[in-house]
Amino acid sequence: MNRRLNRMLSVLLAALCVSALPVPVSAGGGSRPVYAEDIQNGTYEIEAETLNSSMFRIVGCTLTVTDEAMTARVTLSGKGFGKLYAGRGAEADRADEGAVSSFGEDEEGRHTFEIPVSALDTSVPLAGWSIKREQWYDYNVVFHSESLPDGAVTKPGNGWILPVAAGAAALALIGTIAAVGIKRKNRTGGAS
Numbered sequence: 001m002n003r004r005l006n007r008m009l010s011v012l013l014a015a016l017c018v019s020a021l022p023v024p025v026s027a028g029g030g031s032r033p034v035y036a037e038d039i040q041n042g043t044y045e046i047e048a049e050t051l052n053s054s055m056f057r058i059v060g061c062t063l064t065v066t067d068e069a070m071t072a073r074v075t076l077s078g079k080g081f082g083k084l085y086a087g088r089g090a091e092a093d094r095a096d097e098g099a100v101s102s103f104g105e106d107e108e109g110r111h112t113f114e115i116p117v118s119a120l121d122t123s124v125p126l127a128g129w130s131i132k133r134e135q136w137y138d139y140n141v142v143f144h145s146e147s148l149p150d151g152a153v154t155k156p157g158n159g160w161i162l163p164v165a166a167g168a169a170a171l172a173l174i175g176t177i178a179a180v181g182i183k184r185k186n187r188t189g190g191a192s
């Protein structure tokens with residue numbers, strides 16, 4: 001019975017420790033969002049990844065950071081999308097005209113768009129207007145800060161990992177000590 005109790009307690013403590021471990025918020029390496037104020041002003045090439053579709057492929061992205069705002073010039077793989085909106089399609093038709101980006105073309109005729117970017121390393125909503133089907137499609141995109149040049153990010157998004165890891169290690173230690181204590185107590189029949 002005591003052994004069972006011990007095992008249950010150990011499992012409970014282990015679960016507590018595991019629950020203290022960092023949970024990734026994006027597919028982009030498990031760091032917290034990085035905002036404009038965390039990045040040096042400038043213009044950078046950045047990688048962008050669509051999480052929920054292979055039909056909305058960003059093949060080029062230039063990020064411009066000015067004080068507390070970021071914009072991106074996004075190049076899509078094809079010519080199927082005519083407009084882009086930094087939000088959900090359902091909101092796009094009600095949004096201010098200036099908030100919806102119509103396409104330009106790069107030297108290879110691919111469609112490019114200018115959009116605001118709220119944060120890097122976290123999933124942001126982007127809606128694409130299908131020219132052929134005349135409707136909005138919703139996508140989730142991550143702009144990856146790790147693809148920026150060294151020194152561009154002044155406050156790395158994963159700065160919290162060390163303190164959280166230290167907390168988890170402390171919890172694990174306390175758990176082990178408690179488990180050993182309980183085991184000893186049981187072995188001596190509870191007499192102390």
Ligand code: HEM
Nearest residue numbers: 054055056057076077078079080081129130131132133137
């Ligand atoms: C049920 C089947 C499919 C549906 C409903 C669908 C729907 C769409 C839609 C709505 C778009 C947005 C742009 C546009 O309308 O042209 C799109 C783009 C695209 N799809 Fe599909 N698709 C399907 C199957 C496929 C398959 C089988 C492939 C390739 C293996 C594919 C490759 C692409 C590519 C490359 C684009 C980007 C085109 C561009 O931007 O010019 N799709 N698809």
